[in-house]
Amino acid sequence: MNRGRPPSGRAVRRGADDPARNAAVRIEVALVADDLTGALDAAAPFATCGLRVRVYRTLDALPAAPVSRHPAEGANEPASAAFDDAGLRPPTAGLPAADAVPRAAGAASPVTQAAPPGVAMRLRPAVAESPPAREGGSAPPGGRGVVLAVNTSTRHLTPGAARAAVAEAGRRLRGWSPRVVFKKIDSTLRGPVPDEVAAAMQVFERRTALVCPAFPAAGRVVRGGEVHVYGAPLRETEYVRDLRTPAPAESLEALFRRIGPVEGVRPDDLPRNHPPAGITIADAETDAHLAGLAALVADHPSEVLAVGSDGLAAGLASLLGGEKRGVELAGEGGGGVLFAVGSRAGTTARQVERLLERRPDAPVVDAPRGELDAPAVLRAAASSRAVVARVPSSPAGDSAAVARAFGAAVREVLDGLGPGRPVVLAATGGDTVEAILDALGVAALDVLGEFRPGVPVSRAGADRPGFILVSKAGGFGSLDLFAELAAEAAGR
Numbered sequence: 001m002n003r004g005r006p007p008s009g010r011a012v013r014r015g016a017d018d019p020a021r022n023a024a025v026r027i028e029v030a031l032v033a034d035d036l037t038g039a040l041d042a043a044a045p046f047a048t049c050g051l052r053v054r055v056y057r058t059l060d061a062l063p064a065a066p067v068s069r070h071p072a073e074g075a076n077e078p079a080s081a082a083f084d085d086a087g088l089r090p091p092t093a094g095l096p097a098a099d100a101v102p103r104a105a106g107a108a109s110p111v112t113q114a115a116p117p118g119v120a121m122r123l124r125p126a127v128a129e130s131p132p133a134r135e136g137g138s139a140p141p142g143g144r145g146v147v148l149a150v151n152t153s154t155r156h157l158t159p160g161a162a163r164a165a166v167a168e169a170g171r172r173l174r175g176w177s178p179r180v181v182f183k184k185i186d187s188t189l190r191g192p193v194p195d196e197v198a199a200a201m202q203v204f205e206r207r208t209a210l211v212c213p214a215f216p217a218a219g220r221v222v223r224g225g226e227v228h229v230y231g232a233p234l235r236e237t238e239y240v241r242d243l244r245t246p247a248p249a250e251s252l253e254a255l256f257r258r259i260g261p262v263e264g265v266r267p268d269d270l271p272r273n274h275p276p277a278g279i280t281i282a283d284a285e286t287d288a289h290l291a292g293l294a295a296l297v298a299d300h301p302s303e304v305l306a307v308g309s310d311g312l313a314a315g316l317a318s319l320l321g322g323e324k325r326g327v328e329l330a331g332e333g334g335g336g337v338l339f340a341v342g343s344r345a346g347t348t349a350r351q352v353e354r355l356l357e358r359r360p361d362a363p364v365v366d367a368p369r370g371e372l373d374a375p376a377v378l379r380a381a382a383s384s385r386a387v388v389a390r391v392p393s394s395p396a397g398d399s400a401a402v403a404r405a406f407g408a409a410v411r412e413v414l415d416g417l418g419p420g421r422p423v424v425l426a427a428t429g430g431d432t433v434e435a436i437l438d439a440l441g442v443a444a445l446d447v448l449g450e451f452r453p454g455v456p457v458s459r460a461g462a463d464r465p466g467f468i469l470v471s472k473a474g475g476f477g478s479l480d481l482f483a484e485l486a487a488e489a490a491g492r
């Protein structure tokens with residue numbers, strides 16, 4: 001395992017002489033998430049560290065593996081010919097020249113990204129490129145260091161249904177012979193978390209589940225076997241009052257005792273040589289603590305199932321990839337940013353308030369019951385480079401119907417803007433992001449990196465050429481996040 005491989009630093013052109021086209025595909029990580037924003041959030045650190053990342057929105061979108069060898073058989077680097085037959089080599093058609101994207105300040109050599117005309121995608125200083133998705137069932141990207149992620153949409157399901165979905169995802173992903181398996185869970189433990197972990201352990205035949213949902217950059221830590229959010233125990237936060245799927249009131253250790261024995265471990269007491277079998281709940285309050293957990297997973301990938309959120313994913317990414325790089329959304333010549341706010345989280349509401357404090361002239365168009373006045377948004381976008389379309393915090397009607405109506409209206413706005421006025425779409429809330437992508441007909445996303453920790457930047461490839469998405473879970477991000485995003489994507 002290469003634990004410090006840096007990105008090449010040279011501009012990448014996808015041509016016949018590209019060595020990535022002739023190298024055997026290696027699936028570094030298989031990532032299974034319970035919702036789409038979680039899949040994107042956890043996958044983004046790997047893209048930031050130079051790995052190729054594709055997120056499939058549904059199990060049906062995930063292509064069949066070209067070989068059906070069990071990970072335990074050690075088939076980790078399949079023959080190039082088999083993967084060529086499966087279409088895993090990055091296509092050369094339609095990729096821009098290496099100098100198509102302006103160079104970031106201080107960057108020696110950018111890596112090309114297929115950004116919409118006028119929206120300059122800048123990388124600090126280089127991130128390995130993910131090729132665009134192919135029409136008719138997008139195959140995983142080719143080249144070395146691939147991360148395949150799939151959304152099982154299990155957060156709101158019953159425990160039995162969630163187990164079945166995770167087991168099916170595992171059966172499909174096993175054929176790709178991933179080196180590391182990562183089970184993404186909600187950092188506030190919403191959903192049938194223990195049941196999903198149990199199913200993942202069984203289908204991937206991992207004897208140990210190392211569980212740590214800490215994400216210090218977003219205020220989440222695990223202390224004494226209990227999740228704390230910005231210093232408060234999870235049971236005392238707004239997440240236990242979530243209208244659709246509330247967080248559990250019991251501790252992390254108590255939650256997992258439902259499925260079997262649990263062992264708690266502090267950062268200084270991590271086992272190194274022989275990870276204990278069963279469920280291990282790990283405390284972590286810093287990125288250094290998470291790096292230690294990631295090293296344990298990386299040292300025993302065939303034994304340990306990594307279970308966590310963005311924090312643990314970032315620790316693994318730094319081991320499996322190269323130097324951490326950021327993504328900038330350059331504003332010059334771009335069409336600005338459209339905020340599609342569907343999350344009811346208080347953090348998101350405060351981020352909108354801070355945006356409006358910084359940009360008091362930014363238009364806001366509300367969408368009662370999700371029914372957005374698309375022509376009104378288009379009129380607002382004609383005079384402003386930052387527009388907010390939002391669902392009220394307590395909308396009337398069924399939440400799924402509200403999300404569908406909002407997603408259809410956002411598509412109408414994007415279609416109305418047309419290719420001559422590209423925008424960055426900043427969408428909040430898992431149901432909102434799903435509904436928008438449903439309306440747009442997007443089946444898979446290539447993750448480019450992170451705008452900020454926990455705020456991934458993605459593109460849709462052939463499903464929706466030129467579409468750039470900045471997404472986030474409702475409770476993530478600093479209060480200045482939207483203002484900073486508007487300043488960069490829409491211009492100061």
